[in-house]
Amino acid sequence: MTTGTTGVPPTDATRPDDGPSLFGPDSQFHTFFDDPRWALGLIRATVLEAAHPQVGAALADNSTFVTHPWRRLRNTFLSMRRMFSADPAVREREAARLNRLHARMSGSDSRGRAYDAMDRATRAWVVATLFESAVTMCRLSGQPLDQDTMERMYAEYRAYLAALDGDADELPGDVNDFWPYFDRVVENELENTEAARIILYRLFDHLPAPALLDGLPTLWAAGRAVAGPVLGAITVASLPEPYRRRTGLPEMPGAQALMQGAYLAAGLARFLPEGWINAESVIELLSLSPGSDDPRARTVAALRGRMKRASSLLRLLTPLGDDPAPAPATRAGEDRRSAAEFFRQVLDQTGDGHLDWPDLAAMARELSTRLDLDEPEETRLYDAFAAWWRELQAALDTDGDGRVSADEYAAAVPSLAGPALIRVAEVLFDATDRDGNGTIDADEYRALFRTAFHRDLATTDGTCGRSAFVSDFLSFMSARRTSTPYDPLLADA
Structure with missing residues (x-):
């Protein structure tokens, strides 16, 4: 007996023998979804994904993560929500959508090596980076997972892979066998790909403003000039040492302490009242535009007015010319782009x-x-x-x-x-x-x-x-x- 079209036995994919469902609000993954540490962990996981030659080539040829990173973040967030939904029908529908999307991505990289986004071993590596980065973010923030929690979370990620591929055989069956597998891929398969370099050295330095801050180029450029290099340094310092050594990634003096401090600071969010940090609300707020019909748009408009005044003052004090000034806003349909x-x-x-x-x-x-x-x-x-x-x-x-x-x-x-x-x-x-x-x-x-x-x-x-x-x-x-x-x-x- 299977669940729909995925061919996944319910006992293996959705519910362990001695516990609640691996998906939905009872999952360990769900407890991390609104965790600020996950923002750092997800960037780290994305670099490890992009360092795989097949993933890096697919990203370089097909992805919009450089030009439209906020859109990519929003869509990834929505997809993960669906894939860990408590409703099997929602998971199956999203898995089918992802499989159709990935089936359209194939080609060859700059060295003539073929890539295929449906390659099972490569898809397993993507899931592996998510699990390993979740474990690492907990360790770096001073809250390491106990063995039972780690085993349960690993079962959840294997179930996630099974929902996509029909089984999870490309990942080791036991978490203790996972670590030799992970180390082997890092040592033998990861490369200093163009996609990984773009994430580390171009994306942060040239990150476009989200809709909320659109039209405030000076203020955004000033903040990005500080935050970009810091995020890059934190991410590099958190990567596995064998990969950093083999690819020659530079490490800033004090980067390890900076990285440790960032994860520890993000981990302090556990002391905030429940519900104060909601990832979905943050992403929605960043995506709000002045013309939105969202009730929060008025507050955003008032905030933008104050930020524009701050941006004008900042421009007088420290002129920044990297970002072109936006075209003056007029009525809809009257402006033309070059x-x-x-x-x-x-x-x-x-x-x-x-x-x-x-x-x-x-x-x-x-x-x-x-x-x-x-x-x-x-x-x-x-x-x-x-x-x-x-x-x-x-x-x-x-x-x-x-x-x-x-x-x-x-x-x-x-x-x-x-x-x-x-x-x-x-x-x-x-x-x-x-x-x-x-x-x-x-x-x-x-x-x-x-x-x-x-x-x-x-x-x-x-x-x-x-x-x-x-x-x-x-x-x-x-x-x-x-x-x-x-x-x-x-x-x-």
């Missing part, structure tokens, strides 16, 4: 300086995630974006290298509203119109944009027809309009 701005902010989703299929696939992935699409709607959306990529490639790839550069895009000054882009808009409308009544109501619209209508709902019935929706989408994508609902969806970090 071709270079639009290419960088919208089209180049992966941030590699070129437009190719992974960039459009990232758009399809984000839209599918927002709408929580199942098959076949998800495949229809990907197919529509694939057709649009073929159209763009034929029109703009003048040197025939299989991708479109920023110069090729700017030189063509294209009108992108061809038949394939219109088809994307129509498929997106159908996916958003969940009840199939031919119009998108306020709830359906917010499911996609998670912000208020740009129309005045007080004077309309709050619905959006097909032609208006398609027109708005084409206006954004081909006329490079700003201040539309699509900015938080495709342009924001």
Whole structure:
């Protein structure tokens, strides 16, 4: 007997013989979800994942973690919540979605080595880094896990892998056998990959502001200039010593003490009243934009006003010119981006300086995630974006290298509203119109944009027809309009 499509025996995957469910609120994982230490541990785990050649290559080719890190954080958070849900149907649905997403990621790295995001051993390593980093964060914060708790948490992570792969055979069956496995991979397989270097030395130094702080470049740059190097130093110091030694990662003097202090300080959160720190609320707050219909938007707007005054004062005292000043805000739809701005902010989703299929696939992935699409709607959306990529490639790839550069895009000054882009808009409308009544109501619209209508709902019935929706989408994508609902969806970090 199995649970749905995953083929996982219920006794092995969801409930140990002598304890409560491995998923849901009774899980050890659940107790860590709102733990500030997990922020440090997750960064560490991400570097260890990216150091694996297969994961590093997949991240470099397909991920938006450099250009859209806050979006990536929000989506990862939501996925983990679903995968550790107490409801088996929620877990199976999310596992199926992740498997469809990973099945679309394969290729070869810069050395010609093939990678496949569905490789079972590689997926096991990703889960292994999460478990090992959770154990390490507890140890570094002076609260090491006892053996029983560690064994239970290891069973939870093996159940997580089983939910994805149908079994957890790629990970050792016993936690005592896990440590030799982990050490072996660190010693023999991890490399100083481009993706790992980007996380350690580029992401922190160039981290874009979240929506909450958008428009405050001076204030954000000042804080980032201090926090970026510190986070990088803490992360490097926390990595396994054999990996640091073999890859030649530099370690700042005093980095070990700094790292220990950071974990100890984060561990003090256990003394706060329960519920004071909620990861979901923090991520939602960071994602709030001034036009959001969230009740907290007024407070955010007042806070932004004060922060802008502080930012202006800071600019007078210590001018920082790294970040360009934002364009002045006007009414929705009146500002236009330059071709270079639009290419960088919208089209180049992966941030590699070129437009190719992974960039459009990232758009399809984000839209599918927002709408929580199942098959076949998800495949229809990907197919529509694939057709649009073929159209763009034929029109703009003048040197025939299989991708479109920023110069090729700017030189063509294209009108992108061809038949394939219109088809994307129509498929997106159908996916958003969940009840199939031919119009998108306020709830359906917010499911996609998670912000208020740009129309005045007080004077309309709050619905959006097909032609208006398609027109708005084409206006954004081909006329490079700003201040539309699509900015938080495709342009924001």
